Every structure is written in structure tokens, then in C-alpha cells.
Amino acid sequence: MSAVETVKVTVDGREVEVAKGTGIVEAAAEAGIEIPVFCYEPRLGPPVGACRMCLVEVEGVPKLQAGCTLTAQDAMVVRTAAASHKAAEGQNATLEFILVNHPLDCPVCDKGGECPLQDLTFRYGPGQTRMTFPKRTFDKPIPISPTIALDRERCILCYRCTRFSSDVAEDGQLVAKNRGAQSLIATFEDEAYRAPFSGNVIELCPVGALTSTQYRFEGRPWEIQNVPTVCGMCPVGCNVSATTREGKVKRVISRNHPEVDEGWLCDKGRFTYSHLYANDRILDPLERRARRGFTELSWDDALDRAEALLRGAEGRIVTALSGTETVEQAYALGRLLRQGLAAHSAVLPEATSSALDAFRAPLSSIGAAEIVVVVGDEQVADRAPIVDLWIRQARRNGARVELVAQSNKLGRALEASIHESERAVLIWSGRGGGGGARLAELGHRLGLDGKPGCAAFHLPTTPNGRGVAEAWAACSDADEQNPEPIGLLIVSGDEAAADPAVRALAEQAERVLAITMFQGLAVGWADLVLPGTSYLERDGSYVNLEGRVQRLRRAVIPPVPDELAWIAKLAERFGVEISPFASVVFEEVSARCYGGIPFGAVGERAPLPPRGPYVPPEPASSAPIPPVGPEPDEHFLGTLRLQRYRPLFSGPAVERVPELEFQRPPAEIELARDDAERRQIADGDVVAVRSNGTSRALRARVSRSLAAG
Numbered sequence: 001m002s003a004v005e006t007v008k009v010t011v012d013g014r015e016v017e018v019a020k021g022t023g024i025v026e027a028a029a030e031a032g033i034e035i036p037v038f039c040y041e042p043r044l045g046p047p048v049g050a051c052r053m054c055l056v057e058v059e060g061v062p063k064l065q066a067g068c069t070l071t072a073q074d075a076m077v078v079r080t081a082a083a084s085h086k087a088a089e090g091q092n093a094t095l096e097f098i099l100v101n102h103p104l105d106c107p108v109c110d111k112g113g114e115c116p117l118q119d120l121t122f123r124y125g126p127g128q129t130r131m132t133f134p135k136r137t138f139d140k141p142i143p144i145s146p147t148i149a150l151d152r153e154r155c156i157l158c159y160r161c162t163r164f165s166s167d168v169a170e171d172g173q174l175v176a177k178n179r180g181a182q183s184l185i186a187t188f189e190d191e192a193y194r195a196p197f198s199g200n201v202i203e204l205c206p207v208g209a210l211t212s213t214q215y216r217f218e219g220r221p222w223e224i225q226n227v228p229t230v231c232g233m234c235p236v237g238c239n240v241s242a243t244t245r246e247g248k249v250k251r252v253i254s255r256n257h258p259e260v261d262e263g264w265l266c267d268k269g270r271f272t273y274s275h276l277y278a279n280d281r282i283l284d285p286l287e288r289r290a291r292r293g294f295t296e297l298s299w300d301d302a303l304d305r306a307e308a309l310l311r312g313a314e315g316r317i318v319t320a321l322s323g324t325e326t327v328e329q330a331y332a333l334g335r336l337l338r339q340g341l342a343a344h345s346a347v348l349p350e351a352t353s354s355a356l357d358a359f360r361a362p363l364s365s366i367g368a369a370e371i372v373v374v375v376g377d378e379q380v381a382d383r384a385p386i387v388d389l390w391i392r393q394a395r396r397n398g399a400r401v402e403l404v405a406q407s408n409k410l411g412r413a414l415e416a417s418i419h420e421s422e423r424a425v426l427i428w429s430g431r432g433g434g435g436g437a438r439l440a441e442l443g444h445r446l447g448l449d450g451k452p453g454c455a456a457f458h459l460p461t462t463p464n465g466r467g468v469a470e471a472w473a474a475c476s477d478a479d480e481q482n483p484e485p486i487g488l489l490i491v492s493g494d495e496a497a498a499d500p501a502v503r504a505l506a507e508q509a510e511r512v513l514a515i516t517m518f519q520g521l522a523v524g525w526a527d528l529v530l531p532g533t534s535y536l537e538r539d540g541s542y543v544n545l546e547g548r549v550q551r552l553r554r555a556v557i558p559p560v561p562d563e564l565a566w567i568a569k570l571a572e573r574f575g576v577e578i579s580p581f582a583s584v585v586f587e588e589v590s591a592r593c594y595g596g597i598p599f600g601a602v603g604e605r606a607p608l609p610p611r612g613p614y615v616p617p618e619p620a621s622s623a624p625i626p627p628v629g630p631e632p633d634e635h636f637l638g639t640l641r642l643q644r645y646r647p648l649f650s651g652p653a654v655e656r657v658p659e660l661e662f663q664r665p666p667a668e669i670e671l672a673r674d675d676a677e678r679r680q681i682a683d684g685d686v687v688a689v690r691s692n693g694t695s696r697a698l699r700a701r702v703s704r705s706l707a708a709g
Contacts, residue, residue, distance in 0.1 A: 004019050004020075005019070005020045006018060006019055006020060007019075007020045007072050007073060007074035007075075007076075008074060008075065009024070009027050009072045009073070009074075009075075009076045009077075009078065010075075010076070010077045010078065011024075011027060011028045011031045011033050011078045011079075011080065012028075012031070012033055012078075012079055012080055012082055012083040013083065014031040014032070014033065015031075016030045016031040018030055018072050019072075020071075020072065020073075020074075021071050021072065022071065022072045023047065023067075023068060023069075023070065023071060023072070024056065024067045024068070024070040024071070024072060024076075024078055025037060025040060025054060025067050025068050027072045027078075028067070028078070028080065033080060033082065035054045035056065035067045035068075035080055036053050036054065036081075036091070036120050036123070036124060037051070037053055037054050037067075037068060038050075038051035038053045038098075038116065038117070038120075038156060038158045038206045039051040039053075039068070039158035039159060039160060040054060040068040041160055041163075041204065043168070043262060043263060043264075044160060044163045044164060044167060044168060044204075045163065045167045045168075045396075047066075047068035047069050048069075048159060048163070049066035049068055049069040050157065050158055050159050051094070051098070051156065051157075051158050052066060052090075052094045053091060053094055053095070053098075053120065054066055054067035054068045055067065055081075055087055055090035055091055055094065056070070056078050056079065056080050056081075056084070056087050057078070057079045057080075057084040057086050057087045058070070058076065058077070058078055058079075059076075059077035059078075059079075060077075064086065064087060064090045067080075081124065088124075091124050092124065092125060092126055095120065095121055095124060095125035095126065096125065096126050096129075096130075098117070098156050099121065099125070099129065100131055100135070101135045101136040101153065102117070102135075102153070102154060102156065102207070103135060103137075103153050103154060105154075106118060109154070109208040110208055110211045110212075110215065110216055110217065111205075111207055111208030111211070112208070112220070112221070113220060113221030113222065114221050115206070115207060115208065116206040116207075117156065117206055117207045135153070136153060137153050138151075138152040138153050139152075140152065140153065141211070141216075143213070144174075144186075144187050144192065144193045144210075145187075145192045145193040145194065145198060145662065146192070146213065146658075146659045146660075146661070146662050147198065147199060147212065147213055147214065147267065147271055147659045147660070148193060148198060148199070148201070148202060148210055148211070148212065148213065149210070149211050149212075149213050149216060150185065150209060150210055151208060151209050151211070152184060152185065152209065154207050154208045154209040155184075155185055155207065155209040156206070156207055156209075157176070157183055157185075158205075158206055159176065160201070160204040160205065160206065161174050161185060161201035161204055161205060161210060162174050162175055162176050162185065164197075164200055164201055164204055165195075165201070167396075168197075168200075168264070168389065168392070168393075169195060169196075169197040169198075169200070169389070169392075170392055171195040171197070171198075172188065173187055173188050173191070173193050173194070173195055173198075174186075174187060174188075174193060174198075174201065175187070175188050185209070192662060194662060194663060195267075196266050196267055196268070196381055196385050196648055196649075196663070197264060197265075197266055197267065197385070197389070198267055199212070199265065199266075199267045199270040199271060200254075200264055200265060203253060203254060212251060212271075213659065214250075214251065214271060214274060214659060215243075215250055215251040218245065218250045218251070219243065219245040219250045219251075223245055224243050224244065224245045224250065225243070225244050225245075226241040226242070226243050226244075226253075227241060227242045227243075227244060227553055227554075227555040228240075228241050228255055228553060228604045229241070229242055229535075229536070229551070229552055229553040229555060230542060230544075230550045230551070230552055231252070231265070231269040231463075231535075232324060232463045232464070232534070232535025232536070232542065232552070233266075233268050233269045233272060233463060233535075233653070234266070234268070234269070234383065234384055234385065234463055234648075235383070235384055235459060235460045235461075235462065235463055235464075235465065235544055235545040236260065236261065236363070236384045236385070236386045236387065236544060236545060237260060237463070237542055237544030237545075237548065237550050238254065238257075238260060238261040238264075238265055238266075238269055238386060239254070239255040239256070239257040239260060239261060239550075239604075239605065240252050240253065240254060240255050240265065240269065241253050241254075241255045242273070242536055242555035242556075244555055244556055247556055247557065248276075248277070248556060249273045249274075249276060249536055249555055249556055251273070252265070252269065252270050252271075252273050253265075253270075254270075255604075257605055258364060259362035259363060259364045259608065260362070260363055260364075260386070260544070260546070260548070261363075261386050262364070262386075262389075264386060264389055265386075266385035266386065266648070267649075267660065267663060268385070268648055268649060268654060268660070271657060271659055271660055272653050272654055272657050272660065273536060274656075274657050274659075275517075275534065275652075275653040275654075275656040275657055276534055276536060276537070276556070278517075278518060278656040280518050280519040280520050280656075281517055281518060281519075281531075281559075282516065282517060282518065282519055282523075282529060282531040282532075282560075283531060283559055283560060284296040284297065284298075284531065284560075285297040285298075285299060285301075285302030285305075285528070285529065285530050285531065286519075286523060286528070286529040287302070287305055287527070287528050287529075288526065288527050288528070294523055294529070299561065299566065302528065302530060303566065303569060303570055303573075305528050306513060306528060306530070306570055307570065307573050307574075309488055309511050309513055309527065309528060310337075310341055310488065310570075310574075312487070312488070312511070313341075313487030313488035313510075313511065314487055315341060315342050315343060315344060315483070315487075316344065316483035316484075316485065316486060316487030316488065317337060317341060317343035317344065317345075317483070317486075317487060317488045317489075317490065318343075318344070318345045318346070318347065318482070318483065318486050318488075318489050318490070318505065318509070319333070319337060319343065319345070319346040319347070319489075319490040319492060320346075320347050320489065320490070320491050320492065320496040320499075320502045320505060321346060321347070321348050321349075321468055321472070321492050321493065321496060322349070322462065322468075322492055322493025322494065322495035322496040322497075323348060323349050323350075323460065323461070323462025323463065323464055323465035323468050323493075323495065324462060324463055324464060324493045324494070324495055324535065325464065325468050325492060325493060325563075326464065326467075326535075326538055326539075326540030326541060326542065326552060326582065327464070327467040327468070327470070327471045327540060327541045327542070327543065327549075327586065327589055328471070328539075328540040328541065328564060328582045328585040328586055328589065329538075329540065329563050329564060329567070330464075330467070330468040330471040330472050331471035331472070331474060331475050331585055331588070331589045332563075332564055332567045332568065332571070332578045332585055333490075333492065333563075333567055334346070334471060334472045334474075334475035334476065335475040335476070335571065335576055335578055336567055336570060336571045336574065336576055336578065337490070338475055338476035338478060339475065339476055339576055340571060340574030340575060340576040341574060342478070344480055344481045344482065344483045345480045345481065345482045345483060346472055346480065347505075348462075348465060348468065348469055348472075349460075349461055349462050349465060349495070349496075349499070350435070350460055350461055350462070350465060351434050351435075351436065351437070351469075352436050352458070352460065352465055352466040352469045352470075353434070353436035353437040353439075353440055353458070353617045354470075354615075354617075355436070355437060355440035355441075355614065355615055355616065355617035356436050356439065356440050356443075356456055356457075356458055356547070357547055357609075357611060357612040358440070358443075358444070358449040358611055358612055358613060358614035358615070359426075359440065359443045359448055359449055359454065359455050359456035359611070360455070360546060360547055360608065360609065360610070360611045360612075361425075361452075361454075361455035361546070361608075361611075362546060362608055363386070363387060363390055363457070363545075363546060364390070365423075365425060365453070365455045366387065366390035366391060366393075366394055366425050366427075366455070366457075367390045367393040367394050367397065368394070368397070368423060368453075369394045369399050369423045369424065369425040369455075370398075370399055370400065370421045370422070370423040370424065371399060371400045371401075371402070371417055371418055371421050371423070371424045371425070372391055372394050372395075372399055372400070372401045372402070372424075372425045372427065373401075373402045373403075373404060373410065373414065373418065373424070373425070373426050373427070374391070374401070374402070374403050374404070374427045374429055374707075375404055375405075375406065375407050375426065375427065375428050375429070375430060375439065375442075376405070376427075376428055376429035376430025376431070376435070376459075376707075377405060377429075377430050377431060377641070377643040377645070377707065378429050378430060378431065378643070378645045379429070379645070379703075379705065379706070380427065380429050380459065381648060382645060382646065382647050382648045383429055383459040383460075383461060384429075384459045384545060385648060387427065387457070387459060387545075391427075394425075400417070402414060403705065403706070403707040404707060405430075405641075405707040405708075405709050406430075407428075407438050407439065407442045410442075415446060418446045418448070419446055419447060421454070422451055422453045422454070423453040423454065424446070424448060424451075424454045425454065425455045425456070425457070426439055426442060426443055426446075426448065426455075426456040426457070427456075427457050427459065428456075428457070428458045428459060429459045431643070431645075434617075435458055436458035436617070437617035439456050439457075439458050440456065440614075440617050441616070441617065442456075443456040444614050449611075449614045452611075457545055457546070458545065459545060460545060461646070462495065463535070463542060463544075464542040464543060466543045466545075466547065467541065467542055467543030467549075470543065470589075470593045471589055471593070474589055474592040474593050485508065485509075485510065486505070486508055486509040486510065487509070487510050487511065488509065488510065488511045488512070488513060489502075489505055489506055489508075489509035489511070489512045489513070490512075490513050490514075490515070491506070491512065491513070491514040491515065491516070491522065491526065492515050493515060493516065493532060494516050494517055494518060494521055494532065494651075494652040494653070495651065495652065497514055497516045497521035497522045497652070498521055498651070498652050503525065506525055506526075511527045511528075512525065512526040512527050512528075513526065513527065513528045513529075513530070514526035514528070514529045514530070515529075515530045515531075515532045515563065516529060516531075516532050517531065517532045517533070517534065517652070518652060518656070521652060530566070531560035531561075532560075532563065533558045533560065533562060533563060534558070534653070535552060536554075536555045536556065537554055537555070537556060537557070537558035537562075538552055538554055538558075538562065538563075538582075539552065539553060539554045539562075539581075539582040539583075540552045540564075540582040540586070541582075541586055541599075541602055546608055547608070547609060548606050548607075548608050548609070549594055549597070549602055549606060549609075550602065550606045551599075551602040551603065551604070551606065562580070564578075564579075564580050564581070564582060564585065565580045568580040582599070583599040583600075586599045586602075587599060594609075595609075639709075640671075640675060640709060641709060642689070642691055647664070647665050649663040649664045649665070650664060666699070667696075667698055668698050668699050668700070668701050669687060669689055669698040669699070669700050669701070670700075670701045670702075670703050670706055671700060671701070671702055671703065671706065672702075672703060672706040672707060672708040672709070673702055673703070673704055674708050675708055675709070676700065676702045681700050681702070682700070682702070683700065683701060683702040684699060684700065684701075685699070685700045686698070686699055686700070687699075687700050
């Protein structure tokens with residue numbers, strides 16, 4: 001590899017050596033000098049020099065230059081406002097013009113106290129205004145979606161939001177209308193901003209122009225706390241901060257982990273926190289009684305009833321896990337059932353495989369790839385939305401992106417390209433068991449495990465599917481067997497309770513014990529319901545799709561006992577000692593699964609473990625939950641395979657957030673462009689779909705990203 005060419009630049013008298021082509025803003029930062037910016041944001045792509053806040057004086061150039069658009073050249077001499085009177089005057093004038101029509105409503109603005117404009121005005125701007133004319137005003141707030149409000153008079157036209165929409169998310173829905181002084185930020189055709197990543201513009205906005213409707217007037221910077229944790233809504237494990245006030249979560253914001261999420265967050269992870277306060281949340285244990293429906297129990301009575309159910313099952317116990325439990329919860333429940341009761345079986349939503357550890361790499365490697373191959377039928381954005389953003393970045397960087405339906409249909413030409421590439425990435429986004437194992441076998445056959453720039457990622461359907469499987473396997477070495485008939489079905493978590501396949505298992509069980517947050521999920525078919533908690537109310541750890549162990553921190557105290565606490569109490573009755581503290585349980589799991597890393601070492605920015613040697617995958621120890629009805633491969637639509645999937649904005653938590661109702665898509669049939677053209681189907685046409693003797697009329701959506709067939 002050739003050495004990076006460097007140049008020497010002098011900033012305010014300090015000489016610094018940087019790579020040729022480095023921006024002057026970064027070069028100044030290397031010298032320990034700040035150049036203030038508004039529009040500049042490296043994650044948005046090339047700078048546009050819109051705000052002019054970064055004006056600097058360059059020796060030999062007569063006019064002031066925008067520092068963000070300048071690249072370092074050898075022997076360049078730059079003076080910032082700190083060392084140049086001319087640059088200081090330019091910055092002062094820039095701020096004065098920005099504030100000409102900007103309202104002085106900082107005391108009531110949601111950005112107040114967290115506002116770059118406020119900060120830079122105090123540090124660089126004029127102490128008083130010379131303008132005495134009335135400021136321009138607009139109608140406010142303008143709801144550009146149910147989750148985002150726009151105050152146009154605060155906008156400084158930095159174009160961060162429109163650049164995110166066009167250049168990062170590539171939804172093209174947020175645009176700038178008109179020209180010059182009449183420019184306005186608006187949505188395309190004034191439609192609602194309906195896109196999976198729309199909430200990022202709230203954080204990108206350097207003023208209070210774009211604000212969250214959920215957080216609006218809910219808290220001030222001096223009365224809130226930000227708790228660093230990870231998102232529990234998908235397997236990416238985006239790093240987030242939960243903002244709390246008076247014991248309640250008020251918002252969720254991103255916490256940039258450059259290898260995982262690059263500071264972006266999908267709207268499901270950003271806005272779904274309000275499910276904590278749903279009207280049908282269960283706050284006390286419930287027992288079904290003949291002729292009287294469900295009756296509330298005390299926790300002592302509930303544990304007595306749970307003990308009776310466990311003993312009465314005589315070991316014929318099946319546990320349906322959601323994949324949303326923490327590593328510690330899954331391990332504790334597994335020890336109780338597998339060591340205290342010799343329970344026979346557990347079912348997971350899907351199988352996982354440690355064979356992919358030989359291809360382990362950060363998600364950011366997707367953005368730097370030469371070839372990205374997505375294998376499977378489901379949209380990446382529905383399973384792991386941030387992965388979709390990494391793929392889009394790879395395509396913008398010139399990568400070849402291929403979509404194939406099955407791992408055995410890559411084709412010789414594509415396989416040859418992958419063989420030759422030093423930066424090839426395989427991504428599995430399909431249904432059916434053993435996806436991770438099949439992807440590992442494919443990656444090994446193509447030689448990716450021997451190339452550090454190559455990677456393979458399996459996108460699970462659950463946030464902590466791998467962590468739950470590892471913890472369950474670690475709690476006992478005994479083989480599991482499926483009991484018949486099922487004496488007791490334990491339903492762990494909302495996702496399992498909402499799964500039709502789990503409901504089918506419940507019909508076969510003599511008794512059902514459900515752990516869930518919401519009455520609408522288990523009340524009516526469970527014999528005993530124990531209140532559950534959300535990921536925002538838990539201490540513990542999750543394992544994301546990279547295999548990275550990340551720390552989950554409790555943001556608020558839940559209104560019900562933590563699962564670990566009552567599992568520990570219940571375990572005592574069966575002679576099993578389990579700690580009620582996540583840190584102690586993790587130490588035990590870590591010794592078996594994660595190389596003995598201490599709980600405290602899983603820091604705010606968890607490192608990625610190194611790659612291991614390739615080991616041929618073994619069958620999964622826990623069978624996936626069987627689907628209801630025929631397998632997807634048995635459905636046919638002419639020459640097409642009919643694949644059912646769960647869209648991103650669905651699930652028990654999302655359904656309890658009214659602000660996200662507009663994001664949930666209607667029932668529709670999605671076709672690849674080639675398939676639609678062959679059948680003369682246009683976007684928006686109503687088509688009849690027939691399967692298994694039933695028929696339904698659905699609106700068609702033609703997709704460029706769906707694999708043909």
C-alpha cells in the first residue's frame with residue numbers, strides 16, 4: 001500500500017502536517033484551533049459553504065474564504081478570526097445577518113441551552129443589534145409530519161436537513177423552495193415527511209427550526225439527564241442517549257458510534273419510547289379465573305401461582321423467547337428452568353450461528369466496500385435500517401450492490417468478482433432457519449474469511465437474538481427435547497406474545513405463563529400474566545448483529561419489578577441461586593461466552609471483538625418458532641414466490657405510539673421492477689393476489705430494491 005501524501009499547513013502560526021486534501025476545518029482542529037461552523041457536517045458529504053460562518057483569511061488570497069470548502073495545500077498559511085481582524089469582521093457580519101430575522105425567543109425555544117447559534121453568537125457575534133425594523137414572521141409551527149414541527153422564522157438556511165434527505169437517506173422529501181431571500185424549507189408537494197430516518201433532521205438542525213413534536217416544551221437542558229444506552233428496537237444496536245426528566249423518558253437521541261451507526265437513528269428507535277406510558281400497560285400480575293375473567297394478584301401470590309404452574313408441569317415446559325430479553329435475563333430464566341426444573345425445550349424466533357465470527361467486521365466496513373451482495377427476500381431497511389444507510393453510502397462511493405434471492409444463485413460472474421475483491425461484503429436478509437450458517441458457508445467458499453477488508457453479516461429479526469441464544473445455551477450443558485404434550489408454555493416478552501406461531505403453541509399447551517408489558521397481547525389466553533419491562537428500563541447487555549456486546553443502561557425506574565429480581569426470588573424456591581443484579585449475572589455469563597470481560601469493561605462505546613478462525617457451523621441448539629401455515633417457499637404467485645414480511649414500523653411497541661401511525665404502511669403487494677413490467681403492472685395499480693384458496697385486492701408498489709422473482 002502506498003504511503004499517504006501529506007502537506008504542511010500553518011494555522012494561526014501553528015504548523016501542522018495533514019494528509020493532502022484534508023479540509024481546513026479538520027486541519028485547524030489538528031492544530032487545536034476551532035473554526036466555527038453551522039452548515040458543515042462531514043457525515044453529509046462534501047461541504048457546501050452555505051452559512052459562511054467559517055470565514056478565514058488565506059495568505060495570498062485577497063478575499064475571505066469559506067474554511068469548510070478549502071482543502072489543505074502545502075505551505076498554505078491560514079488565519080482564523082482569532083488571529084485575523086479581517087476574518088473576525090467577516091464572522092461578526094455573518095452572524096449579524098443570520099440574526100437579522102431570527103427571533104429572540106431563546107427562553108421558549110426547545111433548542112435553547114443546546115443551540116450552536118446561541119453559543120456562537122455569545123462567542124463570536126455582536127453584543128447588540130443595529131436593526132430596528134420588524135423581523136419577518138411565518139405561521140408556526142408547521143407540522144411537516146406528526147413527529148416533526150417546523151418554525152420557519154428560526155431557519156438559517158444551512159441546508160443540513162435537505163442534504164440529509166437527498167444525500168444520506170436519499171428519500172428526497174425535504175426540499176428548499178424559491179431562491180435567495182425567499183428560500184424556504186418544505187416537504188415535496190407539501191406532503192408529510194414520511195421516511196424511516198426523518199427524525200435525524202431534528203438533531204442536525206443547528207437552531208430551533210426543526211423540533212420534535214413529542215419533546216416540544218417537555219424539558220429544558222438544566223433539568224434533564226441524558227443516560228447513555230443502546231436502542232433495543234432492532235439488531236443493529238444503535239448507540240443512543242435517553243433524555244429523562246422527573247423519572248420519565250422524554251426523548252431518545254443518537255450517540256455517535258462511528259463503527260455502528262455513524263450518529264444516525266431510525267424513527268422507530270427515536271420515537272417509540274412513549275410505549276412506556278401506553279394505556280394498556282400491565283402494572284400488576286394477572287390471573288385467569290373461571291367465570292371472573294382476570295384478577296389482579298399481589299407479587300407474593302403471583303410467585304406462588306408461578307411456582308405451582310412450574311411444578312405442575314412436571315418438566316414438560318417449553319419457553320418461547322422473544323429475542324428482546326437481555327443476556328442476563330435469558331441466562332437467569334434458563335438457569336431456573338434448565339437447572340431447577342430440568343425443563344426440556346426453548347424456541348427462538350430464528351437460529352443464529354457463531355461461524356460468522358470468522359467474517360466479523362464493523363458495520364462501517366459496508367460503506368467502504370467495493371461489492372455488496374444482499375441475499376434474501378426481505379428489505380434490509382425493515383430488518384436493520386442503519387444497515388440500509390451503510391449500503392446507500394457504499395453505492396454513493398462507487399460500490400457494486402447486488403440483490404439475490406438465494407445464496408446458491410449468485411452466478412459465476414458475481415462469485416468471481418467477490419473472489420477477486422479485497423472489500424466484498426455479504427448480507428443475509430431472508431427468512432428461514434439457518435441463514436447465518438448458510439451465509440458463513442458461502443463466505444468461506446468465496447474466501448472472505450482470509451481477507452480483513454471483507455465481511456459477512458446476518459440480519460436477525462430480533463434485537464438480541466444471538467445474545468439470548470448464547471445465554472440460554474450457557475446455562476446448562478444438557479440436551480433439550482421437545483415435550484409432548486406441553487404441560488406449560490412460558491411466553492417471554494411482547495414479541496413472542498404477539499407472534500401467531502406462539503399463539504398456535506399456546507393452543508397445544510395445558511397452561512400458559514406470559515411475561516408481557518401490554519394487556520392486549522396475552523390477556524384472554526394466558527393463565528398467569530406477569531408484567532414485563534422495556535429495554536429503557538433495564539440494566540444489562542445486548543449482542544448486536546456484528547457480535548458486539550453492548551451495555552444497556554436503565555434510563556428510568558420501571559413501575560413493576562425488574563425481571564431479574566422476581567426470577568431470582570422464584571429460583572430460590574427451586575434451590576437455584578441467581579443474583580438479582582445484572583452485573584453479577586453478566587460476570588457468570590461472560591466467563592462462559594465472552595472471554596471473561598468484566599461488566600464495567602462494556603463501556604459507552606463497546607469495542608468489536610477480533611475475528612476467530614472459521615469453524616463449520618453446527619445445527620442451532622434452540623429450534624426457531626415454527627411458522628403458522630405453509631412455509632413461504634410454498635406460496636406462489638404465477639412464477640413469483642410470495643414472501644410475507646413485517647415492516648419496520650410494526651410490532652407491539654410501535655403500535656402504541658400514535659405519532660408513528662402515519663409511518664405504518666397499508667397492506668400492499670410489492671414487486672420488483674422487471675416482474676411488474678412483464679405483467680404490465682404500474683405503481684399504484686390494484687391487483688388481485690390469490691394464495692391457498694383466498695384472494696385479496698392490494699395496491700401494487702414497484703420497488704427497485706426488491707430482488708426479482
